[in-house]
Structures are given as C-alpha cells and as structure tokens.
Amino acid sequence: xxxxxxxxxxxxxxxxxxxxxxxxxxxxxxxxxxxxxxxxxxxxxxxxxxxxxxxxxxxxxxxxxxxxxxxxxxxxxxxxxxxxxxxxxxxxxxxxxxxxxxxxxxxxxxxxxxxxxxxxxxxxxxxxxxxxxxxxxx
Amino acid sequence: xxxxxxxxxxxxxxxxxxxxxxxxxxxxxxxxxxxxxxxxxxxxxxxxxxxxxxxxxxxxxxxxxxxxxxxxxxxxxxxxxxxxxxxxxxxxxxxxxxxxxxxxxxxxxxxxxxxxxxxxxxxxx
Numbered sequence: 001x002x003x004x005x006x007x008x009x010x011x012x013x014x015x016x017x018x019x020x021x022x023x024x025x026x027x028x029x030x031x032x033x034x035x036x037x038x039x040x041x042x043x044x045x046x047x048x049x050x051x052x053x054x055x056x057x058x059x060x061x062x063x064x065x066x067x068x069x070x071x072x073x074x075x076x077x078x079x080x081x082x083x084x085x086x087x088x089x090x091x092x093x094x095x096x097x098x099x100x101x102x103x104x105x106x107x108x109x110x111x112x113x114x115x116x117x118x119x120x121x122x123x124x125x126x127x128x129x130x131x132x133x134x135x136x137x138x
Numbered sequence: 139x140x141x142x143x144x145x146x147x148x149x150x151x152x153x154x155x156x157x158x159x160x161x162x163x164x165x166x167x168x169x170x171x172x173x174x175x176x177x178x179x180x181x182x183x184x185x186x187x188x189x190x191x192x193x194x195x196x197x198x199x200x201x202x203x204x205x206x207x208x209x210x211x212x213x214x215x216x217x218x219x220x221x222x223x224x225x226x227x228x229x230x231x232x233x234x235x236x237x238x239x240x241x242x243x244x245x246x247x248x249x250x251x252x253x254x255x256x257x258x259x260x261x262x263x
Contacts, residue, residue, distance in 0.1 A: 049257060056189075
C-alpha cells in the first residue's frame, strides 16, 4: 500500500463527492483510527499494574497532568462523535431508513452537541484546578 | 467471491454492529463513571488503591471489563481491516495484514486480560 495514493485517493473522494455523508464517513474513519491508537496506549498505561503498585502509580501520575486532563476532553469528544455516528450507521442498516439519512445526520449533530456540552461543562473547569495541591505532577 | 467468503464477510459486518452497540453502552458507562461522576479535584488523582478498591473481587466489573476489552479489540481491529480493504490490497498484502491484526489482537487481549485479572485479585499475580 502506497501512502501517497492513500492520501490522494481520500482527498479525491472528498472533492468528487462533497456530501455530508462523505465527510461523516471520513470523520468516522479518522476518529476510529485515533481511538484504536488510544486503546493500545490505554492498555499499556494500565498494564503497568502487572509490575506492581509503584510502577502503576508512576505511569498513571504521568498522564494525570493539566495537559493530559485537557487532552482527555478531546478524547471524550472523539469517542462521542464515533459513538453517535456509529449508532446512526447501525440504525440505517437495520431500521431501513437510509432515505432519511439527512435528518439522521442532523440528529447525530444534535446528540453529539448535547454530549459535548455536558462533557465540556463538567470536565473543563477541573483542568484549571491546581494539580500540585492534589499531589500530582504539574 | 465464493459463498463462504461472502458469509464470513457478513459475519464480521454483523459483529462490527453488535460490538458497536455493546461498546456504546459500556463506553458511555465508563465515561460517566470515571470522567463525569468521578471528580479528581475533590476525590484525588487516580492511583493503585483507587482502582483496587473499585475492581477487587467485583464479579460485575470483571464481566463488564472482560466484554468491554474483547469488544473494543474486535471492533477496533476489524475497523482497521475495513480501512485496509478500502484500498483494495492484493491477496498477499491482505494475508500480511490479517496475520498482523490477529497477532496484535490476540497478544493485546492476553496482556489486557492479565491486567484485568490482577486488578480483580487485588494486585499483581
């Protein structure tokens, strides 16, 4: 597989068929790949528990800094986009409503927006709390 | 394409949906419990005792995370396989990818289920 053609082909696809479905397909692929990458790093971080409590605490404190807590919000948004869009694909496959796919996209955007607002309002203020006072790394 | 390959493709297509729905439920629960309800600014940062207290001896969470890990690995690697197929690789390249995906999948499943089991038992084996 030649990477240059992969990028070129994907760009062509978006250019030749600039519909909302193409963009949600593209975003679904990108978020899916990001989540797969995250899954492996998540398991690697937690896997330090096999070496004992010390190793686990050390590795876990490295990913509980303000920067990581901020990036975590991005992760949650990626999860929710992929989740809501994936459920809409499943709904389209099984409920035979592909003719209403544009309303479905609107529903995806709406549900995602609600989940994003809840996540941001709950998680964002915590990022700015002093991590030093919690005994963590800064 | 002969019938058995078509049936195999359909099986993976169906399981991508099944694991997707499972993941939507489990991942939402996981996010709600650990990223919304759990507040590190008042409850402290996550450390080993926190995880052990939550997971040690809990059959419920053991089943939850067992299914979660298996579904996530299947869904993620099968999704990557779908991306690979989009580029219409030759049969040889497909075989290389299949070998990589299965090897990575099985090794990661073993690794993460070992982690889960040590949390369940309350410490490293």
